[in-house]
Amino acid sequence: xxxxxxxxxxxxxxxxxxxxxxxxxxxxxxxxxxxxxxxxxxxxxxxxxxxxxxxxxxxxxxxxxxxxxxxxxxxxxxxxxxxxxxxxxxxxxxxxxxxxxxxxxxxxxxxxxxxxxxxxxxxxxxxxxxxxxxxxxxxxxxxxxxxxxxxxxxxxxxxxxxxxxxxxxxxxxxxxxxxxxxxxxxxxxxxxxxxxxxxxxxxxxxxxxxxxxxxxxxxxxxxxxxxxxxxxxxxxxxxxxxxxxxxxxxxxxxxxxx
Amino acid sequence: xxxxxxxxxxxxxxxxxxxxxxxxxxxxxxxxxxxxxxxxxxxxxxxxxxxxxxxxxxxxxxxxxxxxxxxxxxxxxxxxxxxxxxxxxxxxxxxxxxxxxxxxxxxxxxxxxxxxxxxxxxxxxxxxxxxxxxxxxxxxxxxxxxxxxxxxxxxxxxxxxxxxxxxxxxxxxxxxxxxxxxxxxxxxxxxxxxxxxxxxxxxxxxxxxxxxxxxxxxxxxxxxxxxxxxxxxxxxxxxxxxxxxxxxxxxxxxxxxx
DNA sequence: CGACTCGTTGAGTGATATCAAACCCGGTGG
DNA sequence: CCACCGGGTTTGATATCACTCAACGAGTCG
Numbered sequence: 001x002x003x004x005x006x007x008x009x010x011x012x013x014x015x016x017x018x019x020x021x022x023x024x025x026x027x028x029x030x031x032x033x034x035x036x037x038x039x040x041x042x043x044x045x046x047x048x049x050x051x052x053x054x055x056x057x058x059x060x061x062x063x064x065x066x067x068x069x070x071x072x073x074x075x076x077x078x079x080x081x082x083x084x085x086x087x088x089x090x091x092x093x094x095x096x097x098x099x100x101x102x103x104x105x106x107x108x109x110x111x112x113x114x115x116x117x118x119x120x121x122x123x124x125x126x127x128x129x130x131x132x133x134x135x136x137x138x139x140x141x142x143x144x145x146x147x148x149x150x151x152x153x154x155x156x157x158x159x160x161x162x163x164x165x166x167x168x169x170x171x172x173x174x175x176x177x178x179x180x181x182x183x184x185x186x187x188x189x190x191x192x193x194x195x196x197x198x199x200x201x202x203x204x205x206x207x208x209x210x211x212x213x214x215x216x217x218x219x220x221x222x223x224x225x226x227x228x229x230x231x232x233x234x235x236x237x238x239x240x241x242x243x244x245x246x247x248x249x250x251x252x253x254x255x256x257x258x
Numbered sequence: 259x260x261x262x263x264x265x266x267x268x269x270x271x272x273x274x275x276x277x278x279x280x281x282x283x284x285x286x287x288x289x290x291x292x293x294x295x296x297x298x299x300x301x302x303x304x305x306x307x308x309x310x311x312x313x314x315x316x317x318x319x320x321x322x323x324x325x326x327x328x329x330x331x332x333x334x335x336x337x338x339x340x341x342x343x344x345x346x347x348x349x350x351x352x353x354x355x356x357x358x359x360x361x362x363x364x365x366x367x368x369x370x371x372x373x374x375x376x377x378x379x380x381x382x383x384x385x386x387x388x389x390x391x392x393x394x395x396x397x398x399x400x401x402x403x404x405x406x407x408x409x410x411x412x413x414x415x416x417x418x419x420x421x422x423x424x425x426x427x428x429x430x431x432x433x434x435x436x437x438x439x440x441x442x443x444x445x446x447x448x449x450x451x452x453x454x455x456x457x458x459x460x461x462x463x464x465x466x467x468x469x470x471x472x473x474x475x476x477x478x479x480x481x482x483x484x485x486x487x488x489x490x491x492x493x494x495x496x497x498x499x500x501x502x503x504x505x506x507x508x509x510x511x512x513x514x515x516x
Numbered sequence: 517c518g519a520c521t522c523g524t525t526g527a528g529t530g531a532t533a534t535c536a537a538a539c540c541c542g543g544t545g546g
Numbered sequence: 547c548c549a550c551c552g553g554g555t556t557t558g559a560t561a562t563c564a565c566t567c568a569a570c571g572a573g574t575c576g
Contacts, residue, residue, distance in 0.1 A: 077400040092390050135350055148451065150331040184554060193408060194533090196555085242351065452565090456565070
């Protein structure tokens with residue numbers, strides 16, 4: 001993949017949030033970066049790490065953000081997919097408080113941190129787009145607090161499945177209501193604060209009631225209305241109206257076609 | 259309180275994160291705002307609200323950020339105190355996904371949203387300080403996911419008490435290891451995903467073991483090392499090294515004294 | 517003196533965890 | 547081609563932490 005092709009993915013993503021002008025795009029294309037790839041359980045960034053010199057944009061693949069507790073339990077606090085920044089949450093912080101680990105084989109563009117900071121601070125359009133990105137991330141964290149804090153197992157799992165469905169769809173890596181979920185049930189449990197055993201029973205019960213269908217790791221949401229009701233899922237917190245790449249692409253194509 | 263005094267609180271806060279120049283300060287002092295105050299259980303912003311025209315800086319008092327689930331349970335996702343922005347999390351989003359409610363009598367400076375956006379985007383120093391603020395907020399959300407997802411009742415409560423201790427101290431509204439916690443046990447429960455009854459038993463057990471002392475709503479952490487161990491508390495996620503107002507004030511005063 | 521909110525305590529219940537075993541399936545080596 | 551291996555999934559039995567329901571006490575406000 002050519003260098004400009006990779007950063008143009010980033011342009012497409014940001015442009016979906018805020019309309020960029022040509023100077024903005026040039027500045028983005030001038031960012032120093034290297035392409036990296038990681039295999040499944042490897043760390044991309046470690047908890048406590050100081051002064052990472054890069055910030056990673058996901059070109060393809062999935063990664064999780066996590067933390068271990070004193071007793072060795074793991075909590076996954078976020079899942080990042082194609083088109084997300086992996087450590088936007090640390091862009092302006094000196095030390096990373098959470099680890100980031102590859103969930104699948106993942107390709108990232110590791111962008112020089114200082115250059116990305118400067119771009120964000122000095123170009124209002126880019127800055128605004130980056131802000132939206134970071135705040136949407138934060139909005140998802142907050143929803144996860146609610147999910148894990150106040151919903152029962154069925155709702156938690158259903159909620160997560162709904163979130164994935166929308167996010168993957170808008171990232172362009174899933175069809176409507178159907179996707180490959182590359183996580184073990186243990187990882188699913190670590191994301192929703194349950195045991196793998198209980199995740200298993202919960203998935204089975206959702207399947208038995210005809211809310212979802214499973215084939216290996218492929219998930220199909222049979223009836224969106226019912227599963228989103230069970231999961232108490234309201235997409236507002238994803239702020240998809242603030243344009244996602246997929247939607248914007250369609251819109252941009254329409255514009256071009258005129 | 260005079261108008262310039264209020265915004266100078268904001269300057270002090272931001273200056274603690276990033277050194278501001280005089281043009282930055284002038285721009286901040288020129289922000290259009292109105293002083294507002296709210297009483298205890300009133301809403302400052304409502305879930306789902308569209309296009310709020312202001313962003314609130316807390317001059318004095320406490321507020322919570324929360325969401326209700328379908329079955330009517332409440333989860334508090336954040337607590338904001340003196341020196342915090344209440345809805346920084348929504349500054350660049352079209353719709354608020356979470357409600358904000360006064361926890362005590364609270365005084366806020368409601369700053370024109372567009373003006374604050376412009377300030378953030380056009381002045382790199384201010385922008386950087388705002389970014390740090392927003393990312394620290396987000397880091398706390400993530401820690402809360404961990405807290406609620408993977409720790410037992412004792413740890414959750416202990417962790418929250420530790421967090422409050424440090425944050426209040428650095429906000430300048432508490433002494434070392436001792437503070438007034440203006441929350442009912444029910445609200446505490448809604449913050450850590452427990453029942454008020456269970457919070458009560460947990461507090462009692464922490465007291466019985468000599469980890470904390472309570473007098474009404476006053477809390478004293480008797481032995482920081484032990485309680486932080488019980489709460490699995492590591493302050494890294496608060497990023498206090500990225501300067502808090504209190505610390506910076508001390509430093510600034512030292513400078514002035516030379 | 518009610519009426520109300522908040523904190524405290526007890527008894528019983530239930531959702532989820534824990535422990536343990538079996539099973540399934542893709543991969544690997546003989 | 548088969549035997550074996552290992553990670554992941556599934557299932558059952560039991561344990562436990564936290565919830566629910568309920569009552570009572572203390573403080574506060576009108």
